[in-house]
Amino acid sequence: MDVRTHETMVTFDHPFRIRGAEGVLPAGTYRVVIDKEQILDLSFIAYRRVATMLHTPAVAAP
Template sequence: MTIRSRRETVTFRHPFRMRGIDRLLPAGAYEVVTDEETIEGLTFAAYRRVATMITVPAEGAGGMMEMLSIGSVDLANAQAADASIAND
């Protein structure tokens, strides 16, 4: 079984909360890593998501970062909520 990782940067224009993270995160750019594994037995290449992680500032540690496991739906919900906030 082969696993591949995709990295992308997502930007939040406003402070936000995400299910599974018990604190308010500041606005900014965040790296998101998605691990996917191959689905065996098909005649074409296909992958399924097995993990999604986001890199966030560590709580109480100046300049330190931590990678937290999140749900892809929770990420999409946080992005939608951020986009729906009216411009200041």
Template structure:
């Protein structure tokens, strides 16, 4: 089965907390990595999301240690939506 990885960024304008994270994180732009797997045995090429990983700290944060958290894409979408409403 083939897979693919996409790297992008997400920006939070306010501090945020996700269930998967160990603590609240400050506003900033964060690296997001999405792994997808090919859906086999269909007549066209399609992929399903296998994992969504958020890299901390924010991109503009100097030094320090980095961590990667596997997160729910649904929870991330809700957090980004809530961030825009704040």
């Protein structure tokens, strides 16, 4: 299976929430990674997104 990975940086100007994540994430620049896999058995080449990951900074424990 052919998998493509695309990586980009996204900047948020304001703090934000993501459903399923605890607390508010601070404004800043975050790395976003998108994985796509090739759809087989088509007469043309096409890909579908199978994963999107937003990398957040680690939280230091006291």
